[in-house]
Amino acid sequence: xxxxxxxxxxxxxxxxxxxxxxxxxxxxxxxxxxxxxxxxxxxxxxxxxxxxxxxxxxxxxxxxxxxxxxxxxxxxxxxxxxxxxxxxxxxxxxxxxxxxxxxxxxxxxxxxxxxxxxxxxxxxxxxxxxxxxxxxxxxxxxxxxxxxxxxxxxxxxxxxxxxxxxxxxxxxxxxxxxxxxxxxxxxxxxxxxxxxxxxxxxxxxxxxxxxxxxxxxxxxxxxxxxxxxxxx
Numbered sequence: 001x002x003x004x005x006x007x008x009x010x011x012x013x014x015x016x017x018x019x020x021x022x023x024x025x026x027x028x029x030x031x032x033x034x035x036x037x038x039x040x041x042x043x044x045x046x047x048x049x050x051x052x053x054x055x056x057x058x059x060x061x062x063x064x065x066x067x068x069x070x071x072x073x074x075x076x077x078x079x080x081x082x083x084x085x086x087x088x089x090x091x092x093x094x095x096x097x098x099x100x101x102x103x104x105x106x107x108x109x110x111x112x113x114x115x116x117x118x119x120x121x122x123x124x125x126x127x128x129x130x131x132x133x134x135x136x137x138x139x140x141x142x143x144x145x146x147x148x149x150x151x152x153x154x155x156x157x158x159x160x161x162x163x164x165x166x167x168x169x170x171x172x173x174x175x176x177x178x179x180x181x182x183x184x185x186x187x188x189x190x191x192x193x194x195x196x197x198x199x200x201x202x203x204x205x206x207x208x209x210x211x212x213x214x215x216x217x218x219x220x221x222x223x224x225x226x227x228x229x230x231x232x
Contacts, residue, residue, distance in 0.1 A: 004132075004133050007020060008020050008023070008024065008133065009091065009094060009095055009133070010081060010082075010091070011091065014085065014088065017088050017091055018122060020091075020124075021088075021090070021120075021122040021123075021124035021129075022122055022123075022124070024124045024128060024129060024132050024133075025118075025122060025123035025124045025128065027132060028118070028123070028124070028128050028131075028132055028188070028190050029190055029191045030118065030188045030193060030194070031191075031193055032137075032191070032192060032193045032196050033137060033191040034109070034110060034137045034191060034192060034196070035109060036109065037065050037109045037110050038064065038065055038109055039062055039063070039064060039065065039071075039106065039108050039109050039110075040062065040063050040065050040108060040109065040110045040111070040112065040204070040213050041060050041061065041062045041063075041101070041104070041108035041110075041111045041112070041213060041217075042060070042061045042062075042063075042111075042112045042113075042114075042211065042212070042213025042214040042215070042216055042217035042218075043058070043059070043060050043061075043097050043100070043101070043111060043112070043113045043114065043130065043214075043217050044058075044059055044061075044113075044114040044214055044217035044218045044220075044221045045057060045058045045059070045093050045096065045097065045114075045221050046059075046218075046221035046222045046224065046225040047225065048225070048229070052083045052084035053083045053084075054079070055077050055078060055079045055080075055228065056077070056078055056079075056080055056092065056093055056096040057075065057076075057077045057096070057221050057222075057224040057225040057228060058075065058076050058077075058078070058093065058096035058097045058099065058100045058221060058224075059073050059074065059075040059076075059100055059217045059218075059220035059221035059223075059224060060073060060074045060075075060097070060100040060101045060103070060104055060108075060217065061073040061213055061216035061217040061219075061220050062104060062108060062213075063212060063213055063216065065109075065110075068204070068206070068212055070212075070216055073216060073217065073220035074100045074101070074103035074104050075100055075220050075221060075223070075224035076096050076099040076100040076103065076224075077096070077224055077225075077228050078095060078096040078099060080092045080093070080095060080096070087120070087121060087122075087146075089115065089125070089126050090124065090125065090126040090128075090129030090130070091129075093126060094126065094129050094130050094133060097113075097126075097130050098130070098133060098134060101134055107134075107136060108136055109136075109137070110136070110137050110138075110139070110192070110200065111130070111131065111134070111136045111137065111138045111139070111189070112138070112139045112141055112200075112201075112204070112211055112213050112214050113126060113127035113130055113131070113138060113139070113140055113141065113189060113214075114141060114142070114143075114210075114214050114217065114218065115127050115140055115141075115142055116128075116140045116142045116146050116172070116185070116187055117131070117138065117139065117140030117172075117187035117188050117189035117190070118140070118171050118172065118187045118188045118189075119140065119142065119145075119146060119147060119148060119164055119166070119171040119172035119185055119187040120146055120147060120171075121146070121147045121166075123171070125140055125142075125146065125187070125189075126140075127139065127140030127141075127187065127189035127190075128140070128188075128189050128190055130189070131189035131190030131191065132190050136190070136191075137189075137190065137191040137192045138189030138190045138191065138192065139186065139187070139188070139189050139192050139197040139200060139201065140172070140185075140186065140187040140188070140189045140197075141184055141185070141186055141201060141210065141211060141214055142172075142184065142185040142187070143182075143184055143185070143210075144185070145164065145185060147166045147171070148164045148165050148166030148167075148171055148172070149164070149165060149166075150162050150163070150164055150165075150174045151163050151164075151165045154174050154176060154183060155176065156176065156179060156180050157176065157179055158176055158177065158178055158179045158202075159175075159176065159202060160175075160176040161173045161174060161175045161176070161198065162174045164185055164187075170194070171187060172185045172186055172187035172194070173185070173186045173187075173194060173197075173198050175198055175201060175202070177201065177202065177205040177208070177209050177210070177211075178205065178207065178208065178209050181209045182209070184201070184209065184210065186198050186201050
């Protein structure tokens with residue numbers, strides 16, 4: 001993991017958290033800086049329904065590339081210091097995600113995060129937060145819009161896309177990954193251009209709405225939650 005100021009994970013309050021997000025957004029790289037991709041990791045979290053203060057169960061699920069063979073996922077359960085507050089999800093979930101990534105036997109060449117990257121009011125969604133702190137090329141894949149609106153018409157065919165625009169800036173692409181399915185919102189997390197992010201997501205969806213690494217991470221995070229709940 002990269003060295004970073006401690007307050008980037010644990011700010012003293014929401015005003016400080018907003019400033020941290022702006023600081024991270026300032027150093028985010030939105031152009032491609034990706035080496036050979038041999039290992040891709042999906043990241044997701046799980047928690048008890050409507051429990052804004054309880055534990056976070058985070059998982060990092062790697063696949064080999066090319067081929068997409070699943071490797072052993074790593075998971076971590078942590079009780080975060082910060083409750084859920086809309087727009088500040090990164091501060092609640094990033095510590096557990098970084099801990100899960102640290103359990104992998106090698107860092108990923110590319111990471112996909114279930115959540116927004118630059119498509120955030122302060123341009124620092126969880127995919128950007130995690131990508132910058134981990135120092136890994138990262139793509140955000142969100143299922144709902146956090147900010148902005150779709151401009152133009154989004155076709156029904158797989159691969160159809162339309163820009164998601166916020167305050168005059170294209171912050172993501174609304175992407176139809178499966179015919180007639182609801183779109184997902186693909187954004188730059190860190191060190192991946194928006195065009196390249198869309199290309200990778202389409203490669204990894206294999207006929208499903210969400211990319212394989214995120215689906216695997218979703219399953220692993222839910223499994224970690226069930227184990228923790230059973231132990232209570």
